[in-house]
Amino acid sequence: MHVTRHEQTFVLTVRGEVDYDDAEDFDAAWEAADKAALPVTAVDLSQVTFADSMLLNALLQARIRHQAAGRDLVLLGPLRPAIHRLLAISGTIQLFTISDVGVGDAGPGPGGDGANDAP
Template sequence: MHGFPDGPKVLVTRLDETLLITVSGDTDADDADDFAAVWEAAHETGPTLTAVDLSAVRFADSMLLNALLEARSRHRAAGRPMVLLGPLPPGVHRLLSLSGVLEHFTIVENGPTQAG
């Protein structure tokens, strides 16, 4: 085992004007409501920047893809930036790449130190 909890873990941290969303473990359709609540909180709190750390995600499917696309759309409509913190795990990178949406996300390498 990799030392991650079973199932996904979503941690939301406010760092000044940055909302850091850290996701770890496995993500699938059962987690859609949890992610919807996180994006709603991000939308309501209106941070200057939302940074999503996916570096500890072990498994991702279309639920995570849909959640990220929904969040990106909401952030763009509100005029607020959203970045993915890299490096992305191979499975997440492959999911975004094969779906043809990788280039639609801003990826900040080396995690939170460069995002804030």
């Protein structure tokens, strides 16, 4: 897991398999995002090969935190099939803005409606 800052976007890049052992890292990342208080937090999931309910819970908790603070949370892809399936089967995929664009374009932007760009 890697955290960077690009202009007005806090970027969390996640790679490989994500499970319960990563929960503390996600908690620390959300704390850092809250502290930075940038308008957008982008979570790059394009390199995640496996995830369980821990990732789903972490993303849902982040969504709640970001909404409460008036900030955007964007998932960056393209999502691998296992991650897309996790969000789809759980019925939560529609709760997230998912974009297959680069970090510089992570937010919905002017006229953006936060529509789900995932396949």
